[in-house]
Amino acid sequence: xxxxxxxxxxxxxxxxxxxxxxxxxxxxxxxxxxxxxxxxxxxxxxxxxxxxxxxxxxxxxxxxxxxxxxxxxxxxxxxxxxxxxxxxxxxxxxxxxxxxxxxxxxxxxxxxxxxxxxxxxxxxxxxxxxxxxxxxxxxxxxxxxxxxxxxxxxxxxxxxxxxxxxxxxxxxxxxxxxxxxxxxxxxxxxxxxxxxxxxxxxxxxxxxxxxxxxxxxxxxxxxxxxxxxxxxxxxxxxxxxxxxxxxxxxxxxxxxxxxxxxxxxxxxxxxxxxxxxxxxxxxxxxxxxxxxxxxxxxxx
Numbered sequence: 001x002x003x004x005x006x007x008x009x010x011x012x013x014x015x016x017x018x019x020x021x022x023x024x025x026x027x028x029x030x031x032x033x034x035x036x037x038x039x040x041x042x043x044x045x046x047x048x049x050x051x052x053x054x055x056x057x058x059x060x061x062x063x064x065x066x067x068x069x070x071x072x073x074x075x076x077x078x079x080x081x082x083x084x085x086x087x088x089x090x091x092x093x094x095x096x097x098x099x100x101x102x103x104x105x106x107x108x109x110x111x112x113x114x115x116x117x118x119x120x121x122x123x124x125x126x127x128x129x130x131x132x133x134x135x136x137x138x139x140x141x142x143x144x145x146x147x148x149x150x151x152x153x154x155x156x157x158x159x160x161x162x163x164x165x166x167x168x169x170x171x172x173x174x175x176x177x178x179x180x181x182x183x184x185x186x187x188x189x190x191x192x193x194x195x196x197x198x199x200x201x202x203x204x205x206x207x208x209x210x211x212x213x214x215x216x217x218x219x220x221x222x223x224x225x226x227x228x229x230x231x232x233x234x235x236x237x238x239x240x241x242x243x244x245x246x247x248x249x250x251x252x253x254x255x256x257x258x259x260x261x262x263x264x265x266x267x268x269x270x271x272x273x274x275x276x277x278x279x280x281x282x283x284x285x286x287x288x289x290x291x292x293x294x295x296x297x298x299x300x
Contacts, residue, residue, distance in 0.1 A: 003061045004030040005280055008050050010038045010077060011067040019099065020067055023269075027276035029063070043077050047084035047091075056088045063279040066095040071139055072173065073097070075289065082287055092279040094288040096272065097136060101290040102297075103227060104140035104202075106267035108148065109297035110259050111198055111225045114244045118257055119222045121197070124149025126222070129196040131155055131183060131210065131234070132203030134166045137227060141200045142167075144294050146176035155183035155192060157203070183209075190217040197222050201238075205230040212236045212249035221253035229261035271297050 007029040009016050016034035024032050035046065051059055066077050074097035081093045096102050108123075115121045128145050132138045133154030146152040156163040163180030171178055183189050189210060193199060194217050203209045205228050215221075215236065224247055228234035237249040238258035250256035274296055275288050286292075 003054065003058045005061040005063075006031045006033060007063045007065055007279075008046065009034045009065045009067060010043060010046060011036050012038050012070070012073055012077070013068050017067055017099070020065065020096070023272050024065065024276055027273050028280055029276070038077070040073065040076050040080055043080040044084040047081045048086070051085065051089040051091055059089055059091045060283065061280070062091045064091060064093040066093065066097065068097045069136055071097055071100060071136055072169070075173070078287065078289065085285070090285040092282060092286040092288070094275055094279060094286075096293070099268070099272070100136035100140040101293045102272045102275070103137050103264070103268045104144055105290060105293035105297040106271055107137075107141055107200060107202070107225050107227055107259075107264050108144045108294060109300070110243070110264055110267060111200065111223045112148070112298070114223045114257055114259060115198070118244060118255060121222060122149065126197035127151045127153070127195060127220075128198035128200060129153045129155065129192050130200045130202060131189070132157070132201065133180075134162055135202060135204070138200070138202035139166060139170055140290050141202055142178045143170055143174050143176050144290055145198075145200070146178050147174065147291075148294070150198065152176070152178045153192065154178050154180050156180070157184055157209075158182070186211070186214055189214045193218045193221065195220055199224040199235070201226040201228065201234040203228065203234050206232065208232040208234060208236055210235045215247065215249040216251050218250050218253045218256065221247070221250045221256040223257055223259065224250070225259040225264060227261050227264055229265065233261070267297060267300055270300050274300070
């Protein structure tokens with residue numbers, strides 16, 4: 001009799017994400033076991049308890065999901081989980097802190113598709129500005145876009161030093177080459193978007209960060225994507241369901257188009273579902289992070 005599938009959900013935060021639990025259930029896992037306040041040093045023991053209790057056939061029906069809100073910490077926990085494996089007692093591990101890896105992968109893939117279809121351009125041809133670039137989704141977006149060849153500027157709404165520190169930390173960690181800047185005023189934003197080919201808006205939900213006036217300063221803009229689904233939306237003129245819709249406020253950018261949060265969210269949902277299902281279907285243990293998410297998002 002086939003054993004039930006179990007997903008052990010390790011989270012350094014006080015609570016596990018209900019979103020991730022729902023997604024795991026919908027993907028086909030029978031049992032979701034959440035663990036909160038998990039410290040990196042606890043990962044080794046938790047993983048070995050999970051792998052040694054089911055036998056070689058049972059580990060194929062067992063997975064580890066790593067959540068939280070800190071990207072660096074999630075990657076550290078994923079590496080700790082990998083080191084705890086003792087083949088053939090080895091299970092798949094999927095890291096998606098705060099949904100940042102799948103959301104960012106979906107956003108960059110959607111922008112890349114519109115960039116090719118509407119402008120015949122590749123990410124490597126473009127300068128990208130990430131508004132809200134020091135949050136989890138912003139960092140993941142910047143890393144993915146940079147590794148795909150884009151020239152990426154991360155922005156922080158308060159401090160240039162914060163943006164520079166985050167860029168340096170993740171450049172070193174993942175071998176990318178992001179820059180940092182401050183976007184605290186309308187003048188800052190206008191300066192940043194003036195020569196941007198791509199705008200990734202990953203700022204906090206419910207705040208409009210790019211006005212029509214600022215967008216009017218963009219001269220080279222080709223695609224702007226927004227992940228904010230809570231009114232007011234992040235980019236004025238970009239509606240939630242937009243996917244390649246003309247960006248009416250970018251009056252000085254020929255053919256600029258917008259992508260809204262629901263369009264990105266549709267791909268993000270399919271993506272997370274697909275990666276969770278992959279953990280159940282594979283015969284070989286997988287270690288899934290933002291790189292795998294972006295590869296799959298491109299397919300979707």
